Amino acid sequence: MFAASCFPRYQFEKSGLSILAVDRKSDGQFVGRVGLWPLPERNEIELDYAIAKPFWRLGYATEASAECVDRGFREQRIGKIVGLVVPGNHGSVRVLRKLGFEFIRADHMYDMDVLYHRLDKQRWFARTFTLDSPSIERRRS
Numbered sequence: 001m002f003a004a005s006c007f008p009r010y011q012f013e014k015s016g017l018s019i020l021a022v023d024r025k026s027d028g029q030f031v032g033r034v035g036l037w038p039l040p041e042r043n044e045i046e047l048d049y050a051i052a053k054p055f056w057r058l059g060y061a062t063e064a065s066a067e068c069v070d071r072g073f074r075e076q077r078i079g080k081i082v083g084l085v086v087p088g089n090h091g092s093v094r095v096l097r098k099l100g101f102e103f104i105r106a107d108h109m110y111d112m113d114v115l116y117h118r119l120d121k122q123r124w125f126a127r128t129f130t131l132d133s134p135s136i137e138r139r140r141s
């Protein structure tokens, strides 16, 4: 996977986090990636997602991210997850907002201006939508 290979492997091993491939349930078609990865310099965990262009706007990023966030809070006992978006990436902001992430501040990371969002565990468990993952499945990359 692109994201995994461009990030030092030992940091994933140390944190126990990983990037997952996202497959469509109906036919096994690979449609993108989703995962949680560490921001060691800030002691924070970031949600990462990308869907291949032919599969945009079908709800896959939201659905896969929701599952990933839920597992992070439930199984990996993470307290908060951050979302970093380049200004102008309206689709990505919309994904975060649908999941309940809140905009906190304009920030600068990875040598870029970013919009820093955050989702706390308490807010996630107080959400009003359910997780049924109707169309995709996940496998480890």
Ligand SMILES: CC(C)(COP(=O)(O)OP(=O)(O)OC[C@H]1O[C@@H](n2cnc3c(N)ncnc32)[C@H](O)[C@@H]1OP(=O)(O)O)[C@@H](O)C(=O)NCCC(=O)NCCS
Binding pocket: 049, 050, 051, 052, 055, 056, 057, 058, 059, 060, 061, 062, 063, 084, 085, 086, 089, 090, 091, 092, 094, 095, 098
């Ligand atoms: C951003 C991205 C992940 C969205 O994936 P997706 O599977 O199309 O997202 P979803 O189908 O779950 O859509 C979620 C919401 O965003 C909206 N949306 C998606 N793309 C959008 C766009 N380009 N502009 C405005 N809204 C957009 C959808 O309409 C939906 O909102 P709605 O439910 O109110 O209609 C995808 O465009 C992508 O992979 N882009 C390149 C990589 C990237 O930017 N990753 C994020 C890094 S921070």
